[in-house]
Amino acid sequence: LISGKIIGQIQGGSLSAGDAVPSENEIIAAYGVSNTTARKVLQEIEREGWVTRIKGRGTFVREGKVERSADRILSFTKNMRACGLEPSTRVLDIRVLQKGRTILLGRRKCQLTGPIVRIERLRLADGVPMMKEMRFISSKLCPGIERKDLTGSLYDIYEKAYGYQLKNVDQIMSAVMMDRKSDMSLFEIEDPIPAFFVEGATFCGKDVVLEMEESLYRGDQYRFEVRATSRQ
Amino acid sequence: LISGKIIGQIQGGSLSAGDAVPSENEIIAAYGVSNTTARKVLQEIEREGWVTRIKGRGTFVREGKVERSADRILSFTKNMRACGLEPSTRVLDIRVLQKGRTILLGRRKCQLTGPIVRIERLRLADGVPMMKEMRFISSKLCPGIERKDLTGSLYDIYEKAYGYQLKNVDQIMSAVMMDRKSDMSLFEIEDPIPAFFVEGATFCGKDVVLEMEESLYRGDQYRFEVRATSRQ
DSSP, rough: HHHHHHHHHHHHHHSOOOOOOOOOOHHHHHHHHOOOHHHHHHHHHTTTEEEEEETTTTTEEEEEEEEEEBOOOOHHHHHHHHTOEEEEEEEEEEEEOOEEEEEETTTTEEEEEOOOOEEEEEETTTTTTEEEEEEEETTTSSGGGGGGGOSHHHIIIIIITTTTOOOOEEEEEEEEEEHHHHHHHTTTTTSEEEEEEEEEEEEEEEEEEEEEEEEEEEEETTTEEEEEEEEO | OOOHHHHHHHHHHHSOOOOOOOHHHHHHHHOOOHHHHHHHHHHHHHHHTSSEEEETTTTEEOOOEEEEESSBHHHHHHHHHHOOOOEEEOOOOEEEEEEEEEETTTTTEEEEEHHHHHEEEEETTTTEEEEEEEEETTTTTTTTTTGGSSSSSSSIIIIIIOOOOOOOEEEEEEEEOOOOOOHHHHHTTOOOOEEEEEEEEEETTTTTEEEEEEEEEEEETEHHHHHHHOOO
């Protein structure tokens, strides 16, 4: 398989992060295949997270997948910087909802009373869309948050602008397909990819929910690290 | 049957995830039954996995999926029993490999020296295939494990037969498509589904790797719970 050969070169180190992989035309010339096949080869190694295609520039070997600790409170911003990537944020929507919100996290029922500030954002790393998130923030606990600069870490805003200490984020992770047209267009992908869908509630005190979130992390870019221990 | 009526409401969607189902007193009032009967009704729908009872709060409709703590060491066997499901195991393959094994878990390099007992198993709940796992076990630390009954919890064997105390399991989770013919046939599915691929290393002491694992959890049946805290 041609894709296997290219992946082998990445794994073996003869192609490293930032290097261009062969273009469609180079694959056609080197292996005598059709342009449909050549395109599929590039799509496949992209889907598996080895390369990023940059419009009008070519296809380049990525840094390894981003690893994210699932058991540590960590902002997207800090996580990307720790990976040597430059984070940026596109705010998609901000609105204030009057009604409260209730979710079940495992056995635990979590409630956030209204009004709620709902913020939808796309988070990018080196310009590549990495995850989309919907945050539901208690307007009572964070009055006026909808008027702040929302292009950075919300955790920082909770702590620095409102003085809350975050205790824990309880999360439920699902494995899903990212196959909705609107998501695929937002993430600039041509074919569906696996993704993590994460629901969570952030507590700033025992049973005090500060915010809830629903996030979609692309599976070709992310892996989650978790340490399980024997606590009961 | 009263339990059948309530389950019908959940299946029909007039009660949905997070909703409270009738309390014991409401069942008594609505159906004119004894409190013993009312309690049994709630126990039965809970045993079948439809609801969760929260002490002092009530009984709530569950999401349909099995929830697994990612940050707690928990055997498949115990996890399924806690969900009211009957676990079973199909041993697919057992072999002894002479060579050691090295994996990268995040930034950490983990090594297991050979010989290694490699066990491949399919784990089922109420007869439904839930996850497939490959375990790589130190033969030096667990001599003769390949001749034991391997249809139950390996964690139990490590602890009870060999006397190890498990410290932690470091895991990396990926979101993938379960689309290989052999996996789809094993899991008895007709179309590809999203899945979690989990790589892990189990430590029985600081830096002592007892086993490694590679597991595939079907995404249509599983969700993972994780609590993130602010530890650094």
